[in-house]
Amino acid sequence: MGHEHKLAIFQGTLKFKNNVQKIWGVLVFLTIVTAIEVVLGIYKPSFLVETKIIGMKLLNWIFIILTLVKAYYIAWDFMHLRDETKWLRRAIVWTCVFLIIYLITILLVEGDYIYNIYKNGYTSLDF
Numbered sequence: 001m002g003h004e005h006k007l008a009i010f011q012g013t014l015k016f017k018n019n020v021q022k023i024w025g026v027l028v029f030l031t032i033v034t035a036i037e038v039v040l041g042i043y044k045p046s047f048l049v050e051t052k053i054i055g056m057k058l059l060n061w062i063f064i065i066l067t068l069v070k071a072y073y074i075a076w077d078f079m080h081l082r083d084e085t086k087w088l089r090r091a092i093v094w095t096c097v098f099l100i101i102y103l104i105t106i107l108l109v110e111g112d113y114i115y116n117i118y119k120n121g122y123t124s125l126d127f
Contacts, residue, residue, distance in 0.1 A: 026077050033070050037063060055108050068100065 040048070040059060048059040072093065076082050081089050 022077070026073070029073060030070060033066055037066050055112060064104070071096075 040062060044059060048062065049057055051058040053061055075092070081092065
């Protein structure tokens, strides 16, 4: 009897979503984000290509951000992060964010160094 009561309270507090609705929602969201990426990749608006932020084109930043949004949403839905505690979700997400920012920083610094070598033939580093 007590088990049935807990189950009734549990079902009363949570609203379960149909799996078919979840799958369609994921499909629509990922399709929209991917379509935005494809359209931007095909048309390459000049103001996004010519504008640079932190040594990289604004269009590239948009691609990186949209890819991170898709990766987070896939982890949120398919790896069931939505059902985990707040601190576990934060630990996973912030670790990934830190590592991605670190990777982007390294790529920008090394890419700029190699670009200067090809452009000038040499690069002297003054420490």
